[in-house]
Amino acid sequence: MSDEVRVRFAPSPTGELHVGGARTALYNWLYAKHKGGKFILRVEDTDEKRSTEENLETILRSMKWLGLDWDEGPVLQSDRLDLYNDYVSLLMSSGKAYYCFAAQEDIEEQRKEALEADENWVYRGADRELSADEVRAKLDAEEPHTVRFKVPAEGTITVNDLVQGEVTFECEHIEDFVLQRSDEKPTYHLSNVVDDIEMGITIVMRGADHLSNTPKQLLVYEALNAKLPEFAHLPLILGEDGKRLSKRHGATSVEHFRDKGYLPGAVINYLALLGWNPGDEREVFTANELSSEFTLERVNQSNPKFDLEKLSWLNGEYIKEVPAGELRPAVREALQVRGCWDEELDMERRDFFFALIELWQSRARTINELADNIAPFQTEAFAYEPAGLKEHVHGKDLLGLVEAFREALLQVDPWGQEELEATLREVAGGLDREAGDLIHATRIALVGKKSSPGIFEVLDLMGRDKSRSRLDRMIRYLRKLDTAKAKRLEQIANATGR
């Protein structure tokens, strides 16, 4: 029990789970798995104003989707306020903390002045010196107050960090920070330390944005005479512009990537590689492989930039490798969103559905792309891509050719790729046309795009009826083109004739 590894992820439900938080959770999870320890989920919701139930639900949903399952929790800090108050009493009675009656505005004013004067200034409460009677009187008068920690005037504090190494801070730069707010709620510095002690956390692994706060927390551990956990501060993930991740960078939430058709395994894999590497040249890992390889020694100290391009590549690798059956639920969901899902695809046309997925697996980088490509097999309500029309349809005199091909399709027997290819080439040859002209036009007719898998595979899967009906649509389009052209010619003739 005493040497069991216990790590935690402690999000604050003030927003969705973004990639930075997800990576912190992942590293903790990997570490716990690697060491055969426990991964605990704790929710730091002591800031009532910014925390919401909805955010918490989203965070939990994202973690489950990623497969980051926790062994204990979620423990809500808002459920254990009494605990923090007990610790405040402890700190008060041992003289490590004091009531501070100073008004927040006054302190801010002083801080501002000091900053303008370029002075190094930290708050050292004058109320430290208040006598017991004076404190009693103010308390009785119900003067608003906070509880602050008595930071030593001098000395140094060294954080021995598993990732960052030894980092030393001077007490003179640390102010008397608040432990308990005037509404009697604990601040982060208190609740975080208390919970890490109470939960028996052995390694505090979190974002490097907390490194500068660590000396404060070390002071609290010391004042409490508590056993120190180890610390590991992870580099922060930056946006593609090198700036801190924020709303400006668009959607960076885990939820967003799920909606865009990314696979949880790919997201995990990508995030793991953002700040950690196995020391060799492998790039693609399952979660299990990651956890057996993961060590803090191989975590970097510099901040990586989030690269959507590489995530997409990895996602494509996953889509390519995974058996079609595993993609089925996600593709199904995406097709439902697009309104072209048919229950038959899960029943009698299941083989067809699988074949469609397989046809596009090597071409799609996201599930959404996959679904977009499959949609034309389910519905005729797709648009012809303008660039495709311009390159392969307009001005090509295709009407007779396409009509002939549509008719010839009636004779194809059996309906198969080889027969289809022979037929197409025969039709084109018979009219003294390039097979390519017909191929490109057929492609636009069948899927609306100028690129797709091999046209004979597409025809084969599309089937005779749907293929002919899509060619019909193209024929109608071509006829309209012709009439429009004839009309234009007539107008020109009239205009010039006059």
Added chain:
RNA sequence: GGCCCUAUCGUCUAGCCUGGCCCAGGACACCGCCCUCUCAAGGCGGAGACACGGGUUCAAAUCCCGUUAGGGCUACCA
């Protein structure tokens, strides 16, 4: 402003601790070629980096100092 962290191809990184094997390796992206009905996938090839300046040393991407740049903290947010 003060304090702290970081700095290898455009990006993620290997190498740095334990100097020589590094005129720096891999991956994404990019470019070219092959395959080909198109697009992918695949195969082959190309271009591309030790931030800068000092020092230590026979020798520095690797050690030290400084500069610059980026990031973090500096809240009764976490």
